[in-house]
Amino acid sequence: MPIRSFQTKLLYLLVAVLVLLQAATLIAVHVAGERTVRNTAAAELRVGSRLFDRILAGRGRQLSDTVRVLASDFAFREAIASGDRPTITSVLTNHGSRISADAAFLISLDGTVVADTLGDRLTGRAFPLPALVREAETRGESSGIATLDERPYQLVVVPVLAPRPIAWVCMGFAIDERALDEVRRLTGLDVSLWNAATRAPLLISTLPQQERGELGMRAKALAPRGRDLDETLEIGDVHYQALTHPLQTADNSRIHTLLQRSIEEAGRPYRHLELQIFALSTLALILALIASVFFARGVSRPLEELAEGAQRIERGDYATAIDIRQADEIGRLAKAFNRMRTGIADREEHIRYQATHDSLTGLPNRTLFHDRLSEAIEKARQSGESVAIIIMDLNRFKEINDTLGHQFGDELLFEIGHRLTGTLRDSDTVSRLGGDEFAVTVFVREGSLATDVAQKIGDVVEAPFTLAGVSIDVTASMGIALYPQHATDAETLMKRADVAMYEAKKNHADFAVYEPGRDEHSLRRLAILSELRHSIARDELVLHYQPKIDVVTERIAHAEALVRWRHPVHGLLGPDEFIPLAEQSGNIAVITKWVLRRAIADCGKWNADGHGLTVAVNLSALDLFDVDLPTYIGGLLAEVGLSPSKLVLEITESAIMRDPAAALRVLRELKQRGVTLAIDDYGTGYSSLAHLKRLPVDELKIDKSFVLNLRRTSKDDLVIVRSTIELGHNMGLRVIAEGVENAEAWDILRDLGCDMAQGYYVSRPLPLADFGKWVEESPWGLGRVKSEV
Amino acid sequence: MHRTLAALTIASLLGFTATATAATLTVSVHDPRGNTVADAVAYAIPEGKVVLPVRKAAAVMDQKNRMFVPHVLAIQTGTAVRFPNSDDIRHQVYSFSNAKTFQLPLYKGNPANPVVFDKAGVATLGCNIHDRMSAYIVVVDTPYVGTAGKDGRVTLNTLPAGRYTVRVWYPEMRAEPAPVAVTLGTNERNDLAFTTR
Numbered sequence: 004m005p006i007r008s009f010q011t012k013l014l015y016l017l018v019a020v021l022v023l024l025q026a027a028t029l030i031a032v033h034v035a036g037e038r039t040v041r042n043t044a045a046a047e048l049r050v051g052s053r054l055f056d057r058i059l060a061g062r063g064r065q066l067s068d069t070v071r072v073l074a075s076d077f078a079f080r081e082a083i084a085s086g087d088r089p090t091i092t093s094v095l096t097n098h099g100s101r102i103s104a105d106a107a108f109l110i111s112l113d114g115t116v117v118a119d120t121l122g123d124r125l126t127g128r129a130f131p132l133p134a135l136v137r138e139a140e141t142r143g144e145s146s147g148i149a150t151l152d153e154r155p156y157q158l159v160v161v162p163v164l165a166p167r168p169i170a171w172v173c174m175g176f177a178i179d180e181r182a183l184d185e186v187r188r189l190t191g192l193d194v195s196l197w198n199a200a201t202r203a204p205l206l207i208s209t210l211p212q213q214e215r216g217e218l219g220m221r222a223k224a225l226a227p228r229g230r231d232l233d234e235t236l237e238i239g240d241v242h243y244q245a246l247t248h249p250l251q252t253a254d255n256s257r258i259h260t261l262l263q264r265s266i267e268e269a270g271r272p273y274r275h276l277e278l279q280i281f282a283l284s285t286l287a288l289i290l291a292l293i294a295s296v297f298f299a300r301g302v303s304r305p306l307e308e309l310a311e312g313a314q315r316i317e318r319g320d321y322a323t324a325i326d327i328r329q330a331d332e333i334g335r336l337a338k339a340f341n342r343m344r345t346g347i348a349d350r351e352e353h354i355r356y357q358a359t360h361d362s363l364t365g366l367p368n369r370t371l372f373h374d375r376l377s378e379a380i381e382k383a384r385q386s387g388e389s390v391a392i393i394i395m396d397l398n399r400f401k402e403i404n405d406t407l408g409h410q411f412g413d414e415l416l417f418e419i420g421h422r423l424t425g426t427l428r429d430s431d432t433v434s435r436l437g438g439d440e441f442a443v444t445v446f447v448r449e450g451s452l453a454t455d456v457a458q459k460i461g462d463v464v465e466a467p468f469t470l471a472g473v474s475i476d477v478t479a480s481m482g483i484a485l486y487p488q489h490a491t492d493a494e495t496l497m498k499r500a501d502v503a504m505y506e507a508k509k510n511h512a513d514f515a516v517y518e519p520g521r522d523e524h525s526l527r528r529l530a531i532l533s534e535l536r537h538s539i540a541r542d543e544l545v546l547h548y549q550p551k552i553d554v555v556t557e558r559i560a561h562a563e564a565l566v567r568w569r570h571p572v573h574g575l576l577g578p579d580e581f582i583p584l585a586e587q588s589g590n591i592a593v594i595t596k597w598v599l600r601r602a603i604a605d606c607g608k609w610n611a612d613g614h615g616l617t618v619a620v621n622l623s624a625l626d627l628f629d630v631d632l633p634t635y636i637g638g639l640l641a642e643v644g645l646s647p648s649k650l651v652l653e654i655t656e657s658a659i660m661r662d663p664a665a666a667l668r669v670l671r672e673l674k675q676r677g678v679t680l681a682i683d684d685y686g687t688g689y690s691s692l693a694h695l696k697r698l699p700v701d702e703l704k705i706d707k708s709f710v711l712n713l714r715r716t717s718k719d720d721l722v723i724v725r726s727t728i729e730l731g732h733n734m735g736l737r738v739i740a741e742g743v744e745n746a747e748a749w750d751i752l753r754d755l756g757c758d759m760a761q762g763y764y765v766s767r768p769l770p771l772a773d774f775g776k777w778v779e780e781s782p783w784g785l786g787r788v789k790s791e792v
Numbered sequence: 793m794h795r796t797l798a799a800l801t802i803a804s805l806l807g808f809t810a811t812a813t814a815a816t817l818t819v820s821v822h823d824p825r826g827n828t829v830a831d832a833v834a835y836a837i838p839e840g841k842v843v844l845p846v847r848k849a850a851a852v853m854d855q856k857n858r859m860f861v862p863h864v865l866a867i868q869t870g871t872a873v874r875f876p877n878s879d880d881i882r883h884q885v886y887s888f889s890n891a892k893t894f895q896l897p898l899y900k901g902n903p904a905n906p907v908v909f910d911k912a913g914v915a916t917l918g919c920n921i922h923d924r925m926s927a928y929i930v931v932v933d934t935p936y937v938g939t940a941g942k943d944g945r946v947t948l949n950t951l952p953a954g955r956y957t958v959r960v961w962y963p964e965m966r967a968e969p970a971p972v973a974v975t976l977g978t979n980e981r982n983d984l985a986f987t988t989r
Contacts, residue, residue, distance in 0.1 A: 084888030166918030166926040
C-alpha cells in the first residue's frame with residue numbers, strides 16, 4: 004500500500020494546480036498572441052497601405068510645388084513663350100533635371116503635347132492624361148500616378164503663367180525602390196508594386212532579389228480585385244500576412260501595392276513575451292514548490308514529531324518531550340501531548356509503584372523482588388560474588404493479629420519492614436512477599452556469611468516491639484538459599500529459600516540453609532495434593548495405631564489412631580506429608596470422617612474382643628468448624644455400640660485458637676456426648692491458662708519437642724515438663740507425654756507423675772494386624788491380662 | 793479707374809455735342825447665366841476702305857498697390873502706352889504675348905519711353921516679381937473701342953454712319969462670341985448684346 008505523506012499530497016496538488024493554471028495561461032497567451040499578431044499585422048498593413056498612399060500624395064504635393072516653382076521661373080517662361088520647339092524641349096530637359104524629373108512635357112492649352120523629353124514621341128498628339136490637365140485647370144495643379152513605358156510614374160501638371168496660363172507643363176517622376184524604401188523604413192513592411200495588366204507584373208519591390216522572383220511568379224495568383232485584400236503568403240520558409248491595395252491611377256492602369264509582414268517577425272515580441280511568461284511560470288512553480296515544501300514541512304514535520312512522540316508514549320518512553328514551539332494549533336496540540344505524556348507517566352509510575360510495592364510497608368513486593376533478585380544474580384554473575392536470599396516468616400503472626408487486632412498486626416509488619424531496611428545495606432533488597440513473609444537479597448563474599456546476616460536479621464526482629472503501648476516479642480523463621488550454590492535463577496532460588504524457611508519453622512529454628520534435595524519433597528507434595536482426593540476411593544488410606552501406656556500400670560490404655568497413606572508410587576506417607584495438604588485442599592473433613600469411622604469400628608472390635616481399649620483420633624482445626632461433627636460421631640458410636648468414653652479426640656492448641664468461640668461450641672457438644680477431649684502438642688502455642696481453663700478437656704499432651712531430649716540434666720525441658728504436669732494435674736487433667744524414646748525419659752516422666760506416655764521407647768505406630776499382635780504379645784500389652792482373665 | 797470713367801463720360805458728352813450726326817452704339821456683355829461681364833472690351837470695325845482717325849495721345853497703364861490700373865486697357869493699333877509706377881516699390885513689366893513681346897526691367901517712377909503697340913491682338917502683362925499682377929492691353933485696328941465697367945456695358949459714341957462689324961473681348965475668353973454686323977444710320981442709336989461662350 005503506497006503511503007503518501009501529507010507533504011507529498013500537498014506537493015502533488017500544488018504542482019498539478021500550478022501546472023494546469025500555467026499551461027492554460029500559456030495556451031491562452033499563445034492563442035491570443037497568434038490572433039493579435041495576425042490582427043496587428045493586418046492592421047499594420049492597412050496603416051502601411053494608407054501611409055504609402057500618403058507618402059505618394061505628399062510626394063505628389065511636394066513635386067507639384069517644386070514643379071510650380073520651376074514653372075514660374077522667368078527664364079523658363081520666357082523660353083516656353085518663345086514658341087520655339089527645340090528651345091522648349093531643351094528648357095524642359097534642363098529644368099526637369101534640376102528637380103530630377105524623369106520626364107517632362109509641355110502641353111498647349113488645348114491639350115496637345117507641344118514638346119516632350121521622351122524624344123518627341125508624344126509631340127503633336129493629344130496629351131494621354133487629359134484628366135490631369137482638367138484637374139490642373141480647376142485646382143491650379145494636379146498630380147497622379149500613371150504608367151509610362153511600363154513603369155509607374157508620379158506625374159505633376161501645373162500651368163505656365165505669363166502671368167495668365169499660356170500652357171501646361173507636366174513633369175514625371177518614376178516611382179522607384181527609393182519611394183518604397185521610405186515606406187519600409189517607416190513601417191517595417193515590405194512593399195511591392197505591380198501592374199496587374201502587364202505580362203511581367205512585378206514592377207518594383209523592397210524584397211531581396213530571390214524572394215522578389217518568387218513573388219513575381221506568385222503575383223498572377225494574387226488576382227487583384229480592385230480593393231484591399233488580406234492575404235497570407237508563404238515565400239521560402241517565411242509566412243507573411245499580406246495586403247493587396249490598388250493605387251489610384253490617372254490612366255486607370257491596374258497598379259497595385261502588395262504590403263507584407265513576416266508573421267514570425269511580427270510575432271517576435273509575443274514569442275519573447277511567451278518566453279518571459281514561461282520563464283516566470285517556471286520560476287513561480289519553483290518558488291511555489293519551495294514555499295509549499297517549507298509550508299508542508301512546517302505542517303508535516305511537527306505532525307511527524309507528534310506521531311513519533313505518540314509512538315514513544317506507546318513504547319513507554321515518557322522521558323522525551325515533544326519539542327515543538329509554535330504558537331498555532333499544532334503547538335497547542337504538542338503542549339497537550341506533553342501534558343498527556345507527563346500525566347500518563349505519573350499515573351503509570353504510580354501504577355507501577357503500586358504494582359511493584361507493598362502498600363503497607365512501602366517495600367518492593369514479590370514481583371519487584373523477583374526482578375531485583377534477577378538483577379542481583381546477573382550482577383553477581385559478573386562480579387563473582389554470591390547472592391543470598393533470605394525468606395523470613397513470622398512465627399505465630401496470625402495469633403498476634405487475632406488477639407491484638409489487624410491494625411496492630413499491620414503496624415508490626417510496617418515496623419519490621421522499617422527495621423529490616425535499617426539493618427541492611429542500600430545494595431540489598433528488602434521485600435514483603437505477602438502476609439507475614441519477608442524476603443531479603445544480600446550480596447555476600449561467600450555463602451557462609453549469609454548466616455551472619457540471618458543472625459543479624461533475627462536479632463533485629465526479635466528485639467521487643469512497643470506498639471500502641473503494647474510490648475511484644477516476635478520470632479521468625481528464616482530460610483536461606485545461595486546463588487550460585489543452590490540455584491542460578493531467581494525462581495528456583497526463591498523456592499529453595501522457601502523450602503529452607505519451612506525447614507526452619509518445622510525445627511523451631513531461627514533459620515535454616517537450604518540443603519540440596521529438600522525441595523524434591525515439596526514437589527512430591529504437589530503431586531500428592533492432586534492424588535489425595537482419590538486416596539479414599541482407592542482405599543489407599545490405612546490406620547496405624549500407637550499405644551499410649553498408663554505410666555502407673557505400665558499397660559496400654561489408649562491406642563492413638565494415626566492415618567497413613569499407602570501411596571502407589573511414594574510408598575507409605577505419614578500424616579505430616581498429606582494432612583496439611585488435605586487441610587489446604589478442603590479434603591480434611593472427608594479424611595477425618597474416614598479415620599473416625601475406621602477407628603471407632605476397630606475399637607468396637609477390640610472391645611468386642613474384650614480388650615477394653617480406648618481409641619484416640621486427631622482432629623484438624625478445620626474439623627472444629629463442622630457443627631455436625633458431634634452428631635456424626637454420635638452416630639458412629641451408636642452404630643458400633645461403643646461407649647463414647649472409649650473415644651478420645653485430640654485437638655491441637657493452635658486449632659482451638661483459630662476460632663475459640665466456634666471450637667468451644669463443638670467441643671462442649673462433644674463433651675456432652677461423653678467423648679473424652681485432649682489438647683495435643685501442648686506447649687507450642689500461646690494458649691493462656693485462662694483459655695485452657697474454659698476448655699472442656701480431660702487430657703493434656705505435652706508436645707514431643709519437650710520430651711524428645713528430656714534428660715535429668717536438661718534443666719529447661721525438665722522444668723517445662725514438670726510444670727506442665729503439675730499444671731495439668733492442678734486443673735484436673737490427665738497429662739500425657741509423647742515422644743518418649745528412652746528409659747531415662749520414661750523414668751523421669753514416671754517420677755514427675757505423668758499419667759500416660761507414648762513413643763518409640765514403647766512402640767512405634769503399628770498397622771492394625773501388628774498392633775493386635777503387639778497387644779497380645781508385648782509386655783506393655785494386654786495379653787497377660789487376658790490370659791489372666 | 794474713376795478718373796478714366798470720368799474721362800470717358802466727358803469724351804462721350806463732347807462727342808454728342810460736337811457731331812450731332814454721329815451714331816451711338818451700346819454693347820452689353822453677359823455670361824450665359826445673364827451676369828454682366830466686367831472689363832469686357834467692345835469695338836466696332838468699319839467695313840470698307842475707311843481712313844480711320846489715329847489717336848495721338850499716349851495711353852497709360854499705371855501700377856498702384858501692386859496692381860495694373862486699369863486691368864484692361866483697350867487701344868487702337870499704334871498707340872503708345874506709358875507704364876508709370878505709382879508704387880514705392882520696383883516693378884518689372886513683361887509680355888510674352890504675340891501682340892507685343894516686351895520687358896521693362898525693374899524700375900521706379902516713369903520709364904523714359906512709352907511702349908508702342910503696333911499690332912492688333914491682346915498683350916497679357918505681368919510683373920516678374922509679383923506673380924499676382926496681371927493686366928491686358930487689347931490692341932484693335934479701330935478707334936471705336938471701349939471697355940465696360942462693372943455693368944458690362946460699353947457705349948461707343950461718335951460712330952459715323954455706316955456698316956460695322958462689332959466684336960467683343962473679355963478676360964479669360966476662350967472663344968470669341970460671334971461678331972455682329974450692324975449698319976448705323978445718322979444719329980441712330982443701337983443696342984447690341986453679346987453672350988459669352
